[in-house]
Amino acid sequence: MTDQVYLDDSYLKELEAEIVSVDGNKVVLDKTIFYATGGGQPNDVGVIVKDDLKFVVSDVKKEEGEIIHYVEGSGLPIGDKVICKIDWERRYKLMRTHTAAHVLAAAIAKKTNAMITGGELGLDKSKMDFSVDELSNEQAQEFVKAANEALAKNLDINTYYKTREEFKKDPSLVKLAKGFPEHIQKVRIVAIGDYDIQADGGTHVKNTKEVGKINLIKIENKGKGRKRIYYSID
Numbered sequence: 001m002t003d004q005v006y007l008d009d010s011y012l013k014e015l016e017a018e019i020v021s022v023d024g025n026k027v028v029l030d031k032t033i034f035y036a037t038g039g040g041q042p043n044d045v046g047v048i049v050k051d052d053l054k055f056v057v058s059d060v061k062k063e064e065g066e067i068i069h070y071v072e073g074s075g076l077p078i079g080d081k082v083i084c085k086i087d088w089e090r091r092y093k094l095m096r097t098h099t100a101a102h103v104l105a106a107a108i109a110k111k112t113n114a115m116i117t118g119g120e121l122g123l124d125k126s127k128m129d130f131s132v133d134e135l136s137n138e139q140a141q142e143f144v145k146a147a148n149e150a151l152a153k154n155l156d157i158n159t160y161y162k163t164r165e166e167f168k169k170d171p172s173l174v175k176l177a178k179g180f181p182e183h184i185q186k187v188r189i190v191a192i193g194d195y196d197i198q199a200d201g202g203t204h205v206k207n208t209k210e211v212g213k214i215n216l217i218k219i220e221n222k223g224k225g226r227k228r229i230y231y232s233i234d
């Protein structure tokens with residue numbers, strides 16, 4: 001399995017890695033800083049550099065437990081050392097947005113006990129679905145205001161790991177209505193101060209002061225017990 005270096009250092013923009021396998025345009029590395037789409041966070045893009053050749057990485061997916069880099073062009077030989085470079089502007093915006101999403105979800109949960117039923121981070125617009133029966137524009141504005149107040153407290157974000165056994169003892173670590181995958185034995189925890197602590201595999205900033213401010217775009221009624229907020233960050 002590829003070492004997902006971004007889980008412990010989300011600020012790495014470049015990394016030397018070795019090509020483990022090449023199958024057409026699918027490349028597997030021994031370690032990577034490219035985030036594979038998952039948990040509502042879109043994949044990174046960037047380049048893999050071999051000497052003076054640049055191979056564009058246009059997509060990154062997790063397939064059967066492997067992180068697959070979809071590379072344009074061919075000529076990357078197995079066993080060679082390469083340099084990975086991610087599109088940092090895109091990634092950093094997604095990091096800020098991911099932290100914003102956790103804080104917003106926590107603000108909603110503190111007022112309603114809602115669980116998160118879905119969501120997707122975007123560069124310009126993100127969405128979050130949660131399990132409440134009613135949602136007015138005013139309420140949504142209140143959630144966003146509470147989240148912005150929390151962000152303004154300059155909370156540090158820390159990540160650490162729990163064993164499955166330790167993790168099971170604290171159900172509050174799961175904020176998703178669908179639960180947490182059973183097969184994961186070493187559970188990564190992302191703590192935003194003590195405002196939000198949950199199991200998560202995404203990339204986050206180090207302090208909420210990096211996030212900026214959340215703006216409410218609109219709300220949508222997705223049916224009984226399912227309301228959606230569209231938001232962006234400054």
Ligand SMILES: [Zn+2]
Binds near residue numbers: 039102201202
């Ligand atoms: Zn998350």
